[in-house]
Amino acid sequence: EVQLVESGGDLVQSGGSLRLSCAASGFTFSTQWMHWVRQAPGKGLVWVSRIAPGGTTTWYADSVKGRFTISRDDAKNTFYLQMNSLRHEDTAVYYCAKEHPTPKIRVLENWGQGTLVTISS
């Protein structure tokens, strides 16, 4: 069974930094594309970032480019989201997700339970 468990959410001051982790199990982590998606309180889903197998290729939403960095440690079956220069508008539940394994089916097949990041002004 695929399991994704996020951790690292916290209350942080504006301008601060935070690193989120997502521990994966139940599948061959090293071969899968992984994502972060966020959801502000009472709002919809917003895609944040994606990382390819091997970690050499990454993608970011314009709203976080230059501030957030996605990375992975295949030996630990874990990937990360380093968040710097945090703003109030980054307040959200952050979900990690696994992309569908079929090539070109770019949907998010499995999701973690989410971790809450709150940025105080």
Place this chain on the structure above:
Amino acid sequence: EIVLTQSPGTLSLSPGERATLSCRASQSVTSIYLGWYQQKPGQAPRLLIYGASNRASGIPDRFSGSGSGTDFTLTISRLEPEDFAVYYCQQYNSSWTFGQGTKVEIK
């Protein structure tokens, strides 16, 4: 960036009724890149449909997806009590975007 607009914002229906949810894209979307998700309060989203019309693993056959180009539809043939939730469409075209969601509530 492709913008997805879902309608209606809220759908008020009774159990057993048919639900029809719309997702309209600002530009043409390749069908294989279109998905639908269900989210219940306090829970993570769950993938329902991929490739516009393919049910994900374990999804009941009362859920179906259709459409192409800029117009896509999620249909729930007969609403069960557990189907009352928020539904999101999502597309990929060099980046991933979601619609703003349709809430299906009990009438």
